[in-house]
Ligand SMILES: Cc1ncc(C[n+]2csc(CCOP(=O)(O)OP(=O)(O)O)c2C)c(N)n1
């Protein structure tokens with residue numbers, strides 16, 4: 181299935197409770213269903229309680245050695261402490277997707293692509309702040325199309341646990357809104373996406 | 376079967392269930408707990424035994440009891456809890472009964488932390504408890520290998536009537552990867568001819584590790600050593616990657632091994648001929664193959680998540696044929712491919 | 728660290744006990760570990776014991792307790808606090824030695840150590856937090872979990888057949904000859920919290936008077952792993968824990984009553 185040569189290390193970082201682990205797993209499921217190699221690793225530790233939470237997802241067309249990276253290709257930043265921690269680490273030429281609803285900081289690094297999305301605000305409009313994670317993933321995949329958003333939707337259908345299924349439509353909606361936001365701001369992406 | 380996205384700890388638990396696990400005894404400890412939690416739901420569902428013991432001391436001795444009946448049984452823990460199991464491990468090994476124990480290693484010594492480590496290498500390979508023996512030690516480097524080694528562990532344990540330890544670091548335990556589970560096996564209701572089942576219509580049997588006469592004890596020790604020799608001849612396992620033309624050889628197991636694999640790829644992109652040997656069994660150790668490769672490369676670099684423990688075994692195997700350097704991270708820090716690459720480059724400069 | 732407030736018509740009604748450091752605790756919102764810490768700190772202040780006390784931390788959510796107290800402290804291996812405390816006390820009998828332990832630590836893995844400390848009449852004080860669950864490791868069943876309680880290692884609810892009965896440590900320890908003062912209190916409302924404080928004071932005085940083993944069991948909450956709000960957790964203590972773990976004095980040895988009446992070297 182997956183014929184494109186890719187290798188991306190993506191970090192999702194925010195507060196515990198922002199759905200960081202879930203959204204990383206969702207990407208991992210979609211990548212697996214798409215035929216890619218993939219690893220997902222949570223940060224686990226005392227920091228779990230109250231503090232920051234992050235997870236690493238590596239998606240690759242080849243078998244994966246290191247499931248973590250010192251310098252990730254992409255960082256999805258959900259809150260300020262995570263910006264401070266990961267903004268300096270994203271590799272040159274990498275992508276920073278920032279939840280501008282909670283993060284005011286701007287990067288001084290010119291070698292980074294930056295996408296700022298008021299994700300929490302958009303999520304509230306869709307129905308719940310808890311969808312912030314889906315908005316950011318939608319935005320990320322629009323700029324860095326590792327997988328089509330339809331693959332994420334399919335993964336939601338296939339793997340969303342029974343007790344959370346009522347949130348399915350809202351998640352799909354949130355992914356799309358995140359994508360739309362980016363496309364509106366970067367019209368040139370519209371064409372590339374419609375191919 | 377199709378692949379599922381599975382967490383290492385859960386994958387081991389489910390693989391054990393499918394391999395016909397009859398009884399599990401354990402005590403919560405991070406980063407192993409998902410294994411216990413998975414079985415707390417699965418085993419009762421299947422009418423099998425799950426018991427949360429009051430401590431690891433109790434868990435390993437409950438295991439000793441269950442194993443004495445010839446049942447497939449297992450326990451699991453992480454470093455501080457594994458330390459508490461040392462006594463029982465030694466008794467199980469001394470009784471010549473097959474047992475499987477999982478150690479999901481974390482940062483230490485002491486209470487340490489709950490992050491990934493390979494600090495228990497000495498503890499698992501040197502004897503695991505007091506006395507004079509070695510357990511078989513399997514070191515998976517992926518979720519798939521964790522599954523395969525769980526099934527293998529039961530088979531090896533029963534084939535040799537020997538203790539098998541699955542030693543993984545917290546990273547493999549906590550990581551999710553696509554992997555395929557084995558089909559469900561029936562529970563083996565056959566009981567071997569040493570099992571304690573009640574002496575109905577047959578002579579009595581004893582499970583014991585007590586030999587008061589020195590001669591008797593030595594005879595048992597010799598028998599154990601003979602068995603270990605057969606095991607080391609037949610069950611030494613490792614994986615090689617790009618060793619054919621390698622000038623430098625990386626040696627690493629578990630997470631450190633798979634990260635070293637990434638370092639090999641980076642090195643090759645930079646035109647450096649680096650290869651990897653990843654032991655899958657930490658005991659028996661692939662010493663012979665290492666000795667051979669040592670004759671072919673200009674240097675070895677051992678990579679571990681500790682201060683250098685397998686390093687001793689590599690040095691013994693290489694036996695001075697080439698220089699053996701070390702790169703390790705401790706305290707729960709996972710080494711990065713770039714760091715390993717840096718260590719290779721340094722070795723290259725120092726050893727031209 | 729006494730606040731330097733000079734305002735004539737104001738009196739200080741609340742301030743940080745001297746026995747506390749100014750560190751922020753890591754406990755979850757609504758967790759009553761914090762309340763128990765405060766009571767212990769106040770009691771140590773009132774008896775002027777800060778510079779005499781050695782605190783032995785458990786393995787459990789309270790593993791960092793010694794960071795929060797301006798006292799000498801240490802962390803025992805899981806369940807072994809009473810043994811470590813024994814070593815400290817035997818070598819320095821004039822010091823006050825206190826362990827603070829959860830129910831996994833004290834009633835499960837450390838059941839032997841606490842029983843033998845009590846049997847020996849070891850002159851130490853134990854603050855025992857019973858929250859019916861393993862907090863730190865993410866909500867597994869404890870020996871104190873109640874029948875039917877769902878935890879991550881008893882997903883169908885604790886059953887007697889599978890896991891036996893909830894363990895009543897205070898009643899058990901009271902039955903041992905060496906224990907001098909063994910009581911259970913609860914932290915679910917203000918009146919009970921006040922009684923808990925008094926019990927901790929008494930236990931410390933018992934140790935000062937050299938009367939032997941003292942233990943105060945405190946019914947405590949774990950909103951995070953119970954999956955309840957802080958308020959609902961307090962209610963749960965009352966509705967679900969108190970019937971199995973009634974508050975009460977299970978052992979008050981002879982000399983203790985005098986200590987309670989007269990007080991020992993109390994500075995308050
Ligand atoms: C030998 C050993 N086994 C297991 C653990 C893991 N562990 C840490 S805390 C804990 C239980 C904590 O529960 P409890 O004593 O009830 O205290 P709480 O966290 O609820 O306050 C366990 C099992 C450990 N650190 N050491």
Ligand code: SF4
Pocket residue numbers: 753754755757758759760788858862863948949950951952
């Ligand atoms: S996990 Fe439970 S016991 Fe631990 S701090 Fe949180 S609420 Fe308190």
